[in-house]
Amino acid sequence: xxxxxxxxxxxxxxxxxxxxxxxxxxxxxxxxxxxxxxxxxxxxxxxxxxxxxxxxxxxxxxxxxxxxxxxxxxxxxxxxxxxxxxxxxxxxxxxxxxxxxxxxxxxxxxxxxxxxxxxxxxxxxxxxxxxxxxxxxxxxxxxxxxxxxxxxxxxxxxxxxxxxxxxxxxxxxxxxxxxxxxxxxxxxxxxxxxxxxxxxxxx
Amino acid sequence: xxxxxxxxxxxxxxxxxxxxxxxxxxxxxxxxxxxxxxxxxxxxxxxxxxxxxxxxxxxxxxxxxxxxxxxxxxxxxxxxxxxxxxxxxxxxxxxxxxxxxxxxxxxxxxxxxxxxxxxxxxxxxxxxxxxxxxxxxxxxxxxxxxxxxxxxxxxxxxxxxxxxxxxxxxxxxxxxxxxxxxxxxxxxxxxxxxxxxxxxxxxxxxxxxxxxxxxxxxxxxxxxxxxxxxxxxxxx
Numbered sequence: 001x002x003x004x005x006x007x008x009x010x011x012x013x014x015x016x017x018x019x020x021x022x023x024x025x026x027x028x029x030x031x032x033x034x035x036x037x038x039x040x041x042x043x044x045x046x047x048x049x050x051x052x053x054x055x056x057x058x059x060x061x062x063x064x065x066x067x068x069x070x071x072x073x074x075x076x077x078x079x080x081x082x083x084x085x086x087x088x089x090x091x092x093x094x095x096x097x098x099x100x101x102x103x104x105x106x107x108x109x110x111x112x113x114x115x116x117x118x119x120x121x122x123x124x125x126x127x128x129x130x131x132x133x134x135x136x137x138x139x140x141x142x143x144x145x146x147x148x149x150x151x152x153x154x155x156x157x158x159x160x161x162x163x164x165x166x167x168x169x170x171x172x173x174x175x176x177x178x179x180x181x182x183x184x185x186x187x188x189x190x191x192x193x194x195x196x197x198x199x200x201x202x203x
Numbered sequence: 204x205x206x207x208x209x210x211x212x213x214x215x216x217x218x219x220x221x222x223x224x225x226x227x228x229x230x231x232x233x234x235x236x237x238x239x240x241x242x243x244x245x246x247x248x249x250x251x252x253x254x255x256x257x258x259x260x261x262x263x264x265x266x267x268x269x270x271x272x273x274x275x276x277x278x279x280x281x282x283x284x285x286x287x288x289x290x291x292x293x294x295x296x297x298x299x300x301x302x303x304x305x306x307x308x309x310x311x312x313x314x315x316x317x318x319x320x321x322x323x324x325x326x327x328x329x330x331x332x333x334x335x336x337x338x339x340x341x342x343x344x345x346x347x348x349x350x351x352x353x354x355x356x357x358x359x360x361x362x363x364x365x366x367x368x369x370x371x372x373x374x375x376x377x378x379x380x381x382x383x384x385x386x387x388x389x390x391x392x393x394x395x396x397x398x399x400x401x402x403x404x405x406x407x408x409x410x411x412x413x414x415x416x417x418x419x420x421x422x423x424x425x426x427x428x429x430x431x432x433x434x435x436x437x438x439x
Binding site: 042048066187194 | 220225252255256262263265269270272273274304305310313314318331337338340341342343345347349351352370372373374376378381384387388394395
């Protein structure tokens with residue numbers, strides 16, 4: 001539900017999204033160590049594979065975004081990971097679009113990067129599993145809700161006629177936020193036990 | 204009509220989709236849809252590719268259903284307090300035409316391209332080199348990691364795991380993704396060592412691509428000309 005296809009958004013929204021995404025990608029490329037590219041690439045492939053898992057929610061099912069986890073593990077590199085993932089989705093499955101690549105990258109990556117910056121240090125430092133799980137769940141839930149909010153905002157800014165759909169859309173993100181919170185907490189707990197270095201952006 | 208050169212094809216796809224997404228009137232949008240359909244037929248994609256068109260995101264369907272009621276105008280049909288307007292209906296048709304046109308253009312121009320060949324084309328189009336390297340490497344390892352994920356899922360099924368809406372499922376999927384990430388990090392270390400051992404200097408060698416032929420340029424000019432004509436028609 002997070003990929004906006006071509007042909008829906010107004011030009012100013014598309015341009016704004018593209019500019020923001022270019023800024024995020026440029027920042028990530030400046031910060032990334034040349035040797036960390038391989039790590040980022042293989043992790044991107046893993047996040048992509050992880051987002052293909054369909055998790056049942058009642059009678060329906062959802063796909064994970066994993067952007068909060070990317071923010072914790074990759075920092076600003078999440079912009080790169082999301083962009084590459086979206087290009088692959090468009091090419092392999094015909095999902096999403098070309099003109100909306102920028103908007104979609106910002107919508108998905110930005111909340112993850114910000115939450116990784118805000119809560120990542122405490123998640124890495126704490127020795128209390130309960131606190132770690134709680135914060136990781138918060139990162140998972142808030143990154144999904146942030147993405148939902150941004151998608152809704154893109155629609156509402158493009159045309160006032162999209163406003164009813166934008167508010168319905170937000171409600172559909174609630175179950176995903178719940179699932180993403182539980183799974184992000186489980187992944188972070190697993191990594192903290194097995195390989196704590198994995199939670200650091202440039203290991 | 205579709206240029207064989209991948210660089211021109213990429214640029215044409217971006218320009219065509221950009222033009223389609225900015226159409227504001229139903230007539231030009233329908234003309235663009237017809238042209239895109241011809242283009243897609245000319246590209247002869249197989250059936251699996253056509254099936255992609257059915258992937259309409261839930262909210263797009265919702266948008267098409269609510270637009271007739273959300274746009275004010277001459278009432279056409281009244282359902283209790285709601286009334287669908289003619290203007291709203293034509294907005295919904297315009298939106299559907301544009302979304303389908305863009306999807307058909309992508310299908311026709313990029314549907315049959317092997318993603319791994321895109322690396323060279325993106326490099327030739329002067330994208331930042333680290334970004335191209337990231338793209339190529341991600342694509343390279345996607346297959347391997349997808350297989351690994353499939354094996355782990357199979358092992359879970361062998362132990363009678365069934366995905367449900369409960370905490371056990373979420374914890375199990377969390378462990379699955381965690382395990383994939385740990386293995387991915389191990390793989391990244393091994394790959395990096397192997398690449399440096401073979402003298403990787405931080406740049407992949409990219410073979411220079413052959414210059415586009417006159418035919419490629421003609422196709423490119425034709426496609427972008429049609430896009431410009433549709434946009435011009437729309438604005439007049």
